Amino acid sequence: MSTTYIASLELASGAVLLSAVMTLWRRGVRSIVTMLSLQGIALAAVAMVLALHEHERALLVTGALVFVVKGLVVPTLLRRVSRLDPRSRESRPLVNVPASLVFAAVLIVLAYVVGTRITSLAPSHATHLAPLGLATVLVGYFMLVTRRRAVSKIVGLILVDNGIALVTFLLTSGVPLIVELGSSLDVLLVVVVLQFLMVSMRHHSDTDQLTEMKALHD
Amino acid sequence: MFLAALSICASAAVMAAVLPRRPRVVVSAALGALGCLLASGVALRILLTGETLAFHTSQVLPVTGFSLTIDPLGAWFILVSSFVGAAACVFNVGYAKGAMASRSALSMFMLFIVTLLAVPAASSVMTLMFFWEMMALSSWLLILTDQTRHPDARSAALWYGAMTQAGAASILLGLLVMTSHGGGQSFADVSAHSLALSGVTRSFAFVLVLLGFASKAGAVPLHVWLPKAHPEAPSPVSALMSSSMVAMGVYGIIRVGEDLLHGGTVWWWIAVALLGVVSALYGALHATTSTDLKRLLAYSTVDIIGLVLIGVGAAGALADNAQPVIAHLAMTAALMLVLAHAAFKGALFLAAGAIERATGTRNLDLLGGLIHSMPVTALVVVISAGAIMAVPTLSGFSSEWLLLQGLLHGFRVASTPTVIVMLLGVIALALTGGLTAVAFVKAFGIGFLGQARSTGAATARETSTSMRVAMGWLTIPSVVIGVVPGLFVPLLNRASSSALNASVVSPLTRDTGVVVSKLGGAIEPAALLVGLVAVMALLWAFTQSLTQRRARRVDAWGCGRELQTPRMQYTATSFAEPLQRVFADVLRPQADVEVTHVAESRYYEQSLMYENRIVDVLEARGYRPLIAVTMRLGRQARRLQNGSINRYLAFGFVALLVVLVVVG
Numbered sequence: 001m002s003t004t005y006i007a008s009l010e011l012a013s014g015a016v017l018l019s020a021v022m023t024l025w026r027r028g029v030r031s032i033v034t035m036l037s038l039q040g041i042a043l044a045a046v047a048m049v050l051a052l053h054e055h056e057r058a059l060l061v062t063g064a065l066v067f068v069v070k071g072l073v074v075p076t077l078l079r080r081v082s083r084l085d086p087r088s089r090e091s092r093p094l095v096n097v098p099a100s101l102v103f104a105a106v107l108i109v110l111a112y113v114v115g116t117r118i119t120s121l122a123p124s125h126a127t128h129l130a131p132l133g134l135a136t137v138l139v140g141y142f143m144l145v146t147r148r149r150a151v152s153k154i155v156g157l158i159l160v161d162n163g164i165a166l167v168t169f170l171l172t173s174g175v176p177l178i179v180e181l182g183s184s185l186d187v188l189l190v191v192v193v194l195q196f197l198m199v200s201m202r203h204h205s206d207t208d209q210l211t212e213m214k215a216l217h218d
Numbered sequence: 219m220f221l222a223a224l225s226i227c228a229s230a231a232v233m234a235a236v237l238p239r240r241p242r243v244v245v246s247a248a249l250g251a252l253g254c255l256l257a258s259g260v261a262l263r264i265l266l267t268g269e270t271l272a273f274h275t276s277q278v279l280p281v282t283g284f285s286l287t288i289d290p291l292g293a294w295f296i297l298v299s300s301f302v303g304a305a306a307c308v309f310n311v312g313y314a315k316g317a318m319a320s321r322s323a324l325s326m327f328m329l330f331i332v333t334l335l336a337v338p339a340a341s342s343v344m345t346l347m348f349f350w351e352m353m354a355l356s357s358w359l360l361i362l363t364d365q366t367r368h369p370d371a372r373s374a375a376l377w378y379g380a381m382t383q384a385g386a387a388s389i390l391l392g393l394l395v396m397t398s399h400g401g402g403q404s405f406a407d408v409s410a411h412s413l414a415l416s417g418v419t420r421s422f423a424f425v426l427v428l429l430g431f432a433s434k435a436g437a438v439p440l441h442v443w444l445p446k447a448h449p450e451a452p453s454p455v456s457a458l459m460s461s462s463m464v465a466m467g468v469y470g471i472i473r474v475g476e477d478l479l480h481g482g483t484v485w486w487w488i489a490v491a492l493l494g495v496v497s498a499l500y501g502a503l504h505a506t507t508s509t510d511l512k513r514l515l516a517y518s519t520v521d522i523i524g525l526v527l528i529g530v531g532a533a534g535a536l537a538d539n540a541q542p543v544i545a546h547l548a549m550t551a552a553l554m555l556v557l558a559h560a561a562f563k564g565a566l567f568l569a570a571g572a573i574e575r576a577t578g579t580r581n582l583d584l585l586g587g588l589i590h591s592m593p594v595t596a597l598v599v600v601i602s603a604g605a606i607m608a609v610p611t612l613s614g615f616s617s618e619w620l621l622l623q624g625l626l627h628g629f630r631v632a633s634t635p636t637v638i639v640m641l642l643g644v645i646a647l648a649l650t651g652g653l654t655a656v657a658f659v660k661a662f663g664i665g666f667l668g669q670a671r672s673t674g675a676a677t678a679r680e681t682s683t684s685m686r687v688a689m690g691w692l693t694i695p696s697v698v699i700g701v702v703p704g705l706f707v708p709l710l711n712r713a714s715s716s717a718l719n720a721s722v723v724s725p726l727t728r729d730t731g732v733v734v735s736k737l738g739g740a741i742e743p744a745a746l747l748v749g750l751v752a753v754m755a756l757l758w759a760f761t762q763s764l765t766q767r768r769a770r771r772v773d774a775w776g777c778g779r780e781l782q783t784p785r786m787q788y789t790a791t792s793f794a795e796p797l798q799r800v801f802a803d804v805l806r807p808q809a810d811v812e813v814t815h816v817a818e819s820r821y822y823e824q825s826l827m828y829e830n831r832i833v834d835v836l837e838a839r840g841y842r843p844l845i846a847v848t849m850r851l852g853r854q855a856r857r858l859q860n861g862s863i864n865r866y867l868a869f870g871f872v873a874l875l876v877v878l879v880v881v882g
Contacts, residue, residue, distance in 0.1 A: 094864060114878045141874065145867045 005053045006125050012049060013129045015042035016166050017108070020139045020159050024100045027090045029082040029151050033075050036155050040070030043162050046169050050126065062180045066165070069184040074158065077191045081198050082151055095146040104139050111135035118171075130170045136163030150201070154194050161187050220260045220271060220288060220339065223300075226253035227332045230307075234324035242324060243314045247307040247684075250328050254304035257296055257335050264293040265709040272341070284348075285404055287341035291477075294713035295338035295469045298557050299462040302564040302692065303331040306454040309568050309688035312681060313575065316364075318452045323363045327455065330356040334462045338469055343393045343403040350389070350466075354382040357463060360455045361447050374446035381443040385430040389470070392426030395419060396478060409478050420479055424486050427474045435467025436520045437527060438497040442837045444520060445504070449512035449580070453571020456512060460519045460567055461560035468526055468556060472549075472717050475534060480719065484538045484636060491531025491639045495646045497524030500804075500836075502653035506660070506797050507805060507832050509790040511570045511580040514661055515563065518606065521650055522559045526552045528643040529621050532628055535639065537718055539631045543725050548624030549714040550726060551617055554699065554706065558613035561695035562602040568689050569599050572681040573665070577674040582790035584672040585665040591678045596666045598689040603658040605696040608651055611747045613699035622647060623739050653797075660793045669784040701744050791830055798832070807832050 019039035023032050047063030050056075095103065115131025140159025147153060161183065230249035234242055264271060268290060276283035288296065310318070310327065317323055333353035340346035358379050365371040397403050399419075401411035412420065433440035444464075448456045471490060475482055501520030508514035529552025536545035572595050573588065574580045589596040605612040608619075625647070628640040670676035680686075699706060707726050774782065798807050812827040858865075 110875070110878060114881060117881075138875075141867075141871050145864060145871045148864070 005049065008049050009046065009053075009126065010129065012042050012045040013132045013166065013170065015039070016046065016162065017132045017136050017139070020136045020163070021101070021104050023155060023159065024104055024139065024143060025097060027097070029089065029149060030079065032090070032152060032155055033078045033082060036078070036158060037071055037075035039159070039162055040072075040074065041067060043165060043169075044071055046166060050169060058177050062177050065177075065181060065184060069188055070158070070162065074187060074191050077188075077195060078151060078154070081191075081195050084198060090147055090149055090152050093147050093152075100142070100146065103142060107138040107142060108135040111138055122171075126170045130167050133163045133165075133167030133170060136160075136166060139163075150194065150198055154191060157190065158187055220257060220286070220296075221273065223253045223256035223260060224332055224335060226250075226256065227303075227328055227335065231325040231328035231332065234328055235321050239319060242321070243311055243319050246324050246328055247311045250307035250331055251304045254300040254307065254331065254335070257300035258304070260288070261293040261297040261300065262709075264288055265290055265297070265712050268712050282342065282344040282403060284345055285342045286336070286339040286345065287405070288339045290712040290716040291472065292338035292469075294553055294709070295465060295556070296335055298465055298560045299331075299334040299338070299458075301557075301695070302458060302461045302560050303334060305564060305568065305688040305691045306458050307331070308691070309457075309571070309685050310454045312683070312685040313452070313454060313571055317366070318363055320363075323360065323452075326356045326359045330360060330455070330458060334458065334466070337466050341405045343390075343397060343405075343408070347386070347390055347393070351386055353463065353466070354386060357451070357455065357459055358382065361451045363452050363455075364450075368450055370446070371450040374443075374450040377443040378447040381433050381440065385433040385440075387430075388426050388433075389430030392423045392428075392430065392474070395423040395426065405473075405478060409480070412479050417483070420482060421486070424475060424479055424482055425489075428471060428486070428490065431467040431470035431474070432493055432527075433467070434470070435464050435523050435527070436497070436501075437467075437493045437523065438500045438520060439836045439840060441497065441501070441520050442834060442841055445508075445513050445516040445834065448516035448519065448567075449510060453512075453567055453574065456515075456571070457564040457567035460516065461564040464519055464523055465526075465556050465560060468523065468530060468552070471527075472530060476537075476717055476719055481534060481537055484535050484633065487531045487534030487538065488635055488639050489531070490534065491528050491643060494524045494527030494529075494531055495639075495642045497521065497527065498646045498650045499524070499653075502650040502657070503797075503801055503804060504832070504834070505657040506653050507794045507807075508657075509582045509794075511573065511582055511585075511661060511665065512567065514582075514657060515566050515570060518654065518657060519559075519563055521654060522555065522563070522606070525618065525621065525647065525650065526555050526559070528552075528646060529555065529624065532625055532640060532643060533718065535633075535636045536624075536628055536631065537720070539633050539636055541628070541631055542718070542720050544624060544627045544630075545718060546711075546714055546720075547620065547627065547725050549717050550710045551620035551624050553710055553713050553717070554620060554703070555614075555617040557695060557706075558605065558617045558699050561692050561699075562605040562613065565598050565602040565689050565692035565696070566606070568685065568692065569595050569602070572685050572689070573678075576678040576681060577672070579672065579674055582661065582664045585670070585675045586668045586784060586787065587666070587670040587675060588678055589666040592666075592680045594680060594686045595689065596662075598693055599662055599666065601693045601696055603662050605700065607655045607658050611700045611743045611750065613696045613703075616699055616703040616741065616743060618647060618651070619741055656794070656797060660790055664788065664790045664793060668787045671784045671787070671789075701747055703741070703743065804835070805832050806835050 016039055019035045019042060023035045023039075026032050026035060044063045044067035047059055047066055051059035051063055093100065111134040112131045115134045119127045119130055121127075137160050140156050140161075140163055142156075143159060144153055144156030147156060165180070165183070227250055230246040230253065233249060234246035237245055260271070263269075270287060270289045272285070272287040274283060274285040306327075310324075314324065318327075330353065333349045333356060336349040337346065337353060340349050358375060361371055361375045361378060363371075365375075393408075396408050396412055396415070399411060399415055401407035415423075429440070433443075436444040448460050451459060475486060475490075498521050501517045501522075501524055505514050505517035505521060508517055529548050533545045533549035533552065536542075536548060570580060572592070573585065576592060577585060577588075579585065601612065605614040608614040622644065625640045625643045629637055631637060631640075670678075711726065777786075779786075798805060808831045810827075810829040812829075813823055814825045814827075816822040816824045858869075
């Protein structure tokens, strides 16, 4: 077992969580999308490292797919959406940034407390990192709840998805290609739908702040 | 054979849904009546031979399959349902107009009949609950049939829906508790394993099931839906609800308590009998003061079902006190009363429907003089009301006499609580007898005698042939059970031993009358009838021989006024007024008098308005506060929903965190 493998796996997994936390820290929509892009690349790196270590060609293909969809295509689409309003910022999140970061720390601790029970079932270097994925899921969900912009919300959703993907990579050494393909394309579809939705929302109500839209239609 | 009957009725439902308007009514009624008669035949054969029919398939309901078993107890209730069902089908040919002739109403009607036939045959928990819920659902929709003409129907349906759902949930929970300790969910398995349950568990299960079935049976204080829902349904449906569906509640109590739980303990049955006592008195009292004809009938259903529950409770308590023979007698009385009630209450509800069709109202204070325009309906009402008042030689007398025998012989039991309940039962029987007589003398006297109190009543016409045939059909049992009750003794013995799970030699022997052989006591209504006719003939001859003069016809004395108007007659309200005064503490009547004086002098009145309302005390004091609390909680729960997407997402997030913390 090479130390390079362990070190690179830890680095890439840590980068996934770090980029998740950084999305909470940044306010500008553009830089949030950049963080997402970094996370996609880190996630792809996790898959690649695992694939090289276990000599699985299918996992290598999955890693490449993740790199293309989550590292390049989705961020590009989101950037295009955010270009509709270049100055758009997450100006008033429901929970402010310092508090969000403290909360993220609490969530990470929780993820570790819960996650160790899962990792103790089959201890290995990869599974020990699984709580990082769980923490990413929780941070993503937190973002989904506390941010107002539609783009931030979609980023939160993708964070959740990336966290789940990280957990599956680390615990099972990669799900079958077809499953990963399916979930990646789902995310892509969500983003495309969002693009249409944003355009029509701006057309109707001149804002993309979802908190402004309170009245439910019958 | 029974399946054929069920499928014929089901095909009637399909026909009702596909055929065009005119043939729809006739074809579905014919098929429905045929199916019901077939079911009656099957039930009679089972009651005569004592054999048990069983059928099981795993095709219809997934996972659990579908099982039907008809034993003599079930057969007795199928007999009741199918007899009334056939009449209701025939009646509907003449009655169905407007909303009741629509596809949905007719097919729901047929479906309702199917479920009424199937519930007593169900022999597994899932099959029972399936048909039970179908029965509730179809009858619930039928209440809403005429909601455009009767705006009260919606609120009635709401009450009924809430009560029946709560009841069904309670029954299901009770049955699940019974099946929880292993064994399958068929009744045979439940029955075999129920003795292994602890006493507390069994009592808990029985109380749950009792609450559910008692609410369907309309036992006070779970009756509040009944006087609302039964009057609002179209008349053939009210007849079925009041005579068969309510009996299903009684069936359920007997089936679970005696069969599945093997009789349980004495206090269960004392509770059942006490429910019966309260229902009988409360129902009878409200029946006397109701002015709405169908509401009066509905309250009288609460009354009679109370008497049936007294019988069932007494039978259970006596069986647990090791008095199988007297228990058998009480159970027989209860079962006989179920059939008698089904027939006379069915006939009365159909008659009420006929009157409503003919006059456009069912308010007794607007009726009057119908005996001249609707003689057949009047005859049906006389016979059925006589039966309900327990006039000798009619069915109510025979069954209530048997019940009284059972209760009186029950005094020889050593256990004090049981004796007290028997005593209360006797008192209730006596008091309700009187109150019921007042209620139905009022219903007939105000509705059919005197002069018409509205133009609707004055222009009434006799109903169509099919409706008259149906009403006549339902008076047959009232007369037959009344005159030759012995005819039913062998059937009843089978049903009753099957109900009590015991092969006791019946104390009743068959004759034209009924002889309670081991205990002493006998009635011979046929002889009574002959004697009565003879005495009447003699009296008639005697008076004829005394009076030579021919009758003179003159105007009745109008207290010095020249004009006699129908408004000078007694009304239903005034008839019940003395009783209302006596029982004011229970009924809590609210009366408003509003007097407008002539401008010149305060000694002369220009107009006088009197309003008298009686609300159901239990509803006002017990249910309204409960509803208010529920509404308040509901309004508070609505604050959780403000339409903010962030809030909804936060719910999910918090739930996830809670789960993680609990698990971790």
